[in-house]
Amino acid sequence: MKGTNIGELEEVILLIVANLFDNAYGIEIKKEVEEKCNRTITISTVHNVLQRLQEKNFLESRYSDPTPERGGKRKLLFRVTEAGQGALENSREMRESLWKTIPKIAFDRS
């Protein structure tokens, strides 16, 4: 079991998988990343990150029923696990606690 901390791209993709509930597969995730985060990403990277997250047990996957528009190929659909949810919440809490403790003067540029 690797650690529960996650990288930035991993976090983004985890969140997007959660957002896309029940339609989270390669292409859809790629498009969401590109749209919401305004960055380009290759499909291979998406798959790689998905696998990494699955190895960390943050994601689980299953094959959908075949769809004709993909040349009869099934989609590999992902879902965030409880551990994944925990990791996201951890990360969020950590951020928020860090945000809270920033002294006001730090961002005071006047």
Add this chain to the structure above:
Amino acid sequence: MSQVNPPKWIQSLLKRYFRKDLWEAIEGDLYEIFLEEAAEKGDAYARRRYIFNALAFLRYQRLRQYSTTRNNMDLFKNYLKVTLRDIKRHKSFAAINLFGLITGFMVLLFVLQFVLFETNYDRFHEKSDRTYRVINDRYQNGKLLQHGQITYPTVGPTLFKDYPEVEAYSRLTVGGRNYLHHDDEQFLVQDYLWADEHFFDVFEFPMLTGEKATALDESAKVVFTESYARRFLKEGEKIEDLIGQFVVVNDWDFPSEITGIVQDLPVQSHLSFDMLISYKTFIRLAGEGADKSWEWSDFYHYVVLADGTDQKSFESKMVDFGNKYFKDGEVSGATETFHLQPLHDAHLDNTLEYEFAKVTDGSFIYLIIIIAVIIMIIVWINYINLTTSRSMQRAKEVGVRKSMGAFKGQLIGQFLTESLMLNLIGLFIAIALVLLLQPVFNAITSLPLDLTILVSSALWGLPFVVWFLLGFVLSVLAIGIYPALLISGFKPQDVLKGKYSIVGDLVTMRKVLVISQFAAALILVSGSVAVYRQIDFMRTQDLGMKIDNNLVIYGPDLTAFDSVYISKFDRFKHELMSRPGIESVTSAGRMFGDKMPRSFRMRSSADMDQVDHTSNWLPVDFDFINQFGIEMRAGRTFNQSDYHTNGGLVRTAMVNESALELFNFENAEKAIGATLVNVIRNRSYEIVGVVSDFHQRALNESIEPIIFFPFYDNSHYISVKFLEGMEEKAIAESQTIFEEFYPGNYFDYFFLEDHFDMQYQSDERIGHISAILTVLAIILAVLGLFGLVLITLMKKTKEIGVRKVLGAGLMELLYLFGKHFLGLIGISAVIGIPVSYFLIKDFLQDYAYSTGVEIWVLMVSATVMIVICALTVLFQTGRIANNNPVESLRYE
């Protein structure tokens, strides 16, 4: 829904690569992207992106089916490190190997460029794979008289009419030097063809402007190449403006219309021309015979066979064709047989008589490929020898690796990797040097060569470079596998205890390799020497005529040949001869070195059977025999009264000795007063003189029968014999007087000796190239020997020390350690000499007059090689033997 699919190959490639449980998802995703992009930006773009997207996956270990690669990488890195260490520790061996590999690959890459270029002529014609040259072989009285492409103008059209397999044909004939007049300017044109209206159906020469279909379909139409046509352009004119303009060729009484401009011809075209004149113009000038004759054979034919027609089966039909139309000699005086030569082979065949196209000696191509391969083999033998004989030094490493649990397979892999690496380094440096030296090589060959030709030319449907790499990998495996097996086979317990010895077959193997190396080197040396000897022989042989100090001027072919031509020409000669430094002047239809025209239906009064004979014929003037120092055997030479401006009135002839035999004369005296009859023209000539044989052509051709006729013509060459060292003066005087007598003609000249020697150009090229390659081969072989001796002696350093301490002299040591190597070289000489003998014999067979196989050449070559090897061995042995024995005993 779009029907296009992503590239199949990449799918099947990736399928094997990815984890099975992921593949379907990935394939589906890739396909979805593909469909989207195809709809948006087109199929081609989508396919490119597909490949890119798919390949991007290769970065990620996680998605792969097997992930053992990481471990292998580490091992490989270790191999690399050990190899580099080994190279560093044994610089001289690595240097010998690398030098050899670099040189070998350089030679191979240059040779391949040249060979691929030369063997890929005429591929740009769309139908080139089913286009053929028609070859017409002629037999008379059972003997082959002529092997060539020239044939009768009726052959092409008749083949086309009789056989549906003939999809298209084109006939053409060749023009000599000529002049054009455009507006008021005069242009010289050296290279042109008379081509019929089917020319562009057969050949693919892109036309810049003009209509291919009609460009040559009527008389008085001409087509130019772009660069020639540019000479006509006036200020502000475009190339298109030339269409419809007129040129006057020579002194013809009609102008010819420019109907097309073609792109300049590719270098890889066996046809070469600046201008095409429509064939119908030729018929208009030369008469209907040029269209319909079954006797006049100055014409070249090309046919395109329909798709799927077999060359051999069509050739068998051409046998019937020859019999049907030529009736075994009744029509043309000879038995005519017809063959086809694939257009792709045209450039590589220089055996056709009366050749007009750009051809080269095809066997030369094979020769240099063979030499390059021999060089590569020598280099690789060096590698094998140096690696196996150093195997002992690597034995410990192997022992350690094995004790640590290395599999035999891994060790073999290690040594194969080493072989691959060294070869790759060699190849890369060679490629870099080839890129660097390319301009020099191109200047030497005068061809536009570069490495891209390895990619652009195909062999058996694949780019050549694929075969090259395949050959490279196979060869590297082949040369690597033996040392690898050997070294990896050591038993660790023996090795680590220091107990190892060379296996018997290793020594035998090395001996065989050294012997074959030097046998090959010997063959190359004696072969090159033989080529040079033959060239020298041809150069120094008494030709039977004297051609030195002769300046040849092109005849005044723009001056009309009329009733006063001969008297004016005589005055011209006298004027020239009166000038200081000029000895004599003569004219002839052909110069020495040129191919002479032939008559196929000559009969003699001495021949009871009255059968047709074939002889060369040569129009000469009455000073010809004298000026060139040709000896008279009987009778007299021509005199002024034999000449007539009307050729029909000429009644006399001379013959050479070869013709005596042909026409069945017992001796020269018997021939004087006898008659020769030209059956076709129905004219008879009295023989007034017999001259001795001389070499009209280079010594690779035998002397042929010649009949001399007393003719003049305005196109005949004029040869001016000058006194030794007066060539400048002779040129100046000739030009002044020529221009004074024949204004409006071009004054152009060459030296007769140079002209004759041009025939030896290709032999010289063979000589030079084989000499360079031979020297390289020998250097490499000797280097290998040098290394081998070094290793052997290093192992025996202690032995030498002990022997010296015990009182052995230098000579004794030299003998003891040198004899083994010299023995090997001796054996290679024994093998090499007979092989060289037969190869040289075979080479000289192409020459009618040759040195014969000179045994001394073989002996000297063998001796030289043995001496070089002996010196190598002596030098090495001497060095170690001279060492202080204390040093030697301390060694290791």
